[in-house]
Amino acid sequence: MVSYYVQGLVLLLATLFSLVSAKVQYHHFVVQAVPVKRLCKTVNAITVNGQFPGPTLEVFEGDTLVINVVNRAKYNVTIHWHGIRQMRTGWADGPEFVTQCPIRPGGSYTYRFTINGQEGTLWWHAHSSWLRATVYGALVIRPREGIPYPFNKPSRETPIILGEWWNRDPVQVIRQAARTGAAPNVSDAYTINGQPGDLYNCSQQDTTVVPIDVGETHLLRVINAALNQELFFSVANHPFTVIGADASYLKPFTTNVLMLGPGQTTDVLISGNQAPGRYYIAAKPYQSAQGVAFDNTTTTAILEYESLVCPPRGVPKPTPIFPPLPVFNNTATVTAFTNKLRSPRRVPELPVLLEVEENLFFTVGLGLNQCPPNFSQNQCQGPNGTRFTASMNNVSFVLPSNWSLLQAHKFGIPGVFSVDFPAQPPVQFDYTGNVSRALWQPQSGTRLYKLKYGSRVQIVIQGTSIVTGENHPMHLHGYDFYILAQGFGNFDSNKDTNKFNLVDPPMRNTVGVPVNGWVVIRFVADNPGVWLMHCHLDVHITWGLAMAFLVEDGVGELETLQAPPIDLPIC
Ligand SMILES: *[C@@H]1O[C@H](CO)[C@@H](O)[C@H](O)[C@H]1NC(C)=O
Ligand SMILES: *[C@@H]1O[C@H](CO)[C@@H](O)[C@H](O)[C@H]1NC(C)=O
Ligand SMILES: *[C@@H]1O[C@H](CO)[C@@H](O)[C@H](O)[C@H]1NC(C)=O
Ligand SMILES: *[C@@H]1O[C@H](CO)[C@@H](O)[C@H](O)[C@H]1NC(C)=O
Ligand SMILES: *[C@@H]1O[C@H](CO)[C@@H](O)[C@H](O)[C@H]1NC(C)=O
Ligand SMILES: *[C@@H]1O[C@H](CO)[C@@H](O)[C@H](O)[C@H]1NC(C)=O
Ligand SMILES: *[C@@H]1O[C@H](CO)[C@@H](O)[C@H](O)[C@H]1NC(C)=O
Ligand SMILES: *[C@@H]1O[C@H](CO)[C@@H](O)[C@H](O)[C@H]1NC(C)=O
Ligand SMILES: *[C@@H]1O[C@H](CO)[C@@H](O)[C@H](O)[C@H]1NC(C)=O
Ligand SMILES: [Cu+2]
16 A cells, blocks of 8 residues: 555656656747858858857757747748657658648748657758758757766767858759759868868868867767768777767767768767877768769868967967878778667667568669750750659659648648559669669659558668669658668578667668668657658759658557647648
8 A cells, every 4th residue: 555655656756857857948040041151252051040050959858849940041941850759740840841831931930849768969950952051950969857878977068060061052053953964063061060171271260179178078979961971080099989879879889980971970979088189070971872973072170188288379289180081982991880880778679579560672772864855955964965863662752842741641632642652662673783774764753651550660771773872871750760780782581681680779860771782670650640761862862862651640649640730831
């Protein structure tokens, strides 16, 4: 009797405590163009609140965010909260024409969502045309009050946001490519916290400096916000202890170099155990596609000891030490790094281990469209007079323009999408071999794949060598997934299922599909709504490397998509 009473009291206190400790944060985001000077040139860049990068959101797990976004720019915009699960709040996810119509110039929309069960580093970015080139910021989620980090508390924490900069309006860069059918112009620089760093013209004065001191442990929250480039990342003389990725903890391991695809985050600890001096923090491309142009430059910041004795006035500070970085096509380093990722839990949640109910196989890759008869030559400037395209299971994804997919689903609007996205490639072929030209041109369509609430889903994501093989950073909205295995060549269900890690597979929201290879992911479809899955290289999503899942409601309110907010934009 007494023990029931005590148990009840404990439960009540715990509930009260979580209610008290969970807070609501209100933010106001004004999307507007401001002059930003980089690389000797001033560009009117679209930013949030005039900041570049935009404001860092710092929250505790369990908090609710209410963010009023006002669009004072000349383009449509939406904001995506990358990696946030958005349980039942798909209306706040953000991809334009997927979960909402765009916020038009002069318009506004308030995103409301609660952060549940996720700790670590995520980020937010525009999800409309190429605006995310300059519209992005960090989203830091700390454990709720009273709950410690699962590692020694660092003395300092710094978000490190890797970006990609054009000396141009990025929307004009992609519009030009859409006109010509050729690949868009490559960027002019990479950036760390908005600054290109010492290796670029006119940039030395503004290089980002990250302070550290002797004896301290410093948590770097590294985010790859670059538009189109996977990046290697390293800090001279300061090896990393990796402790998390995509707001899921990892079994700690050490490494000198990280590789992050756009969309991915990695939390690492470094120790201030070096001679008090200056050390370069650097990022440069991992480029797996062959024969394509890319921005082959290196961005730097400086890790500077606070106890560094400054030289007298007029004498320059010592030149920082530069870290060794892999060559641009060093796939072996990428494989070695990704193979080290392990979940700290011995066994993942049971449902993902049970027999899968949806056994999906999706090819991902590029393609070339023949020049349509009514197009002129200068609209077909892709290889040999073609236009670039990309697809999943041979469907090149087309966004609707009169309704968002989620609105069309919720309100039963016909004719906006179909639910016949193929579960398997329509044609089987040697995906990573010498693919016949007859297979290079996909169909276009707005085709979704329907999932029953709660179904256990496995997807083999298979890269193709069409045009060129490439590592594609695939991102799934609304979910985290377990990564069971990866490999090169064609996935072979007879022998590759033996490689599945059912003990401690890492959990992420974005996974790099190895160049000319495959990866296997699993998740439970417990979040109703319409969820985009796409390559996070924006050049590829623009060409159609995307699809969407339609996850049906389950039973009862807690398994049902919430009602749309009253200020949800209409098209
Ligand atoms: C792309 O690059 C070409 C060649 O450098 C240049 O002429 C063109 O203006 C650029 N386009 C954009 C939109 O930046
Ligand atoms: C810096 O400017 C010089 C001269 O204008 C140019 O030749 C060089 O390519 C530029 N370097 C970079 C990294 O932009
Ligand atoms: C990239 O730049 C480095 C250093 O400037 C150079 O050694 C390398 O050959 C370049 N690689 C490519 C693929 O352009
Ligand atoms: C990387 O590219 C260089 C040419 O720049 C080539 O010689 C080398 O074989 C390539 N390495 C790999 C692993 O593809
Ligand atoms: C373009 O045509 C040339 C010559 O016929 C051929 O060697 C090359 O492979 C073609 N490139 C593509 C991407 O089709
Ligand atoms: C929406 O657009 C599609 C494609 O343009 C069209 O087929 C459909 O009829 C439109 N639906 C409505 C409700 O306007
Ligand atoms: C690829 O196949 C085509 C015929 O489909 C053939 O002409 C070509 O030589 C092959 N290329 C290679 C590298 O095997
Ligand atoms: C994709 O579909 C198009 C049009 O039906 C077809 O010509 C092509 O061969 C298909 N390719 C693949 C890889 O299935
Ligand atoms: C902006 O959004 C509206 C719908 O809300 C759409 O009709 C229009 O085409 C969009 N503009 C661009 C440039 O995408
Ligand atoms: Cu891609």
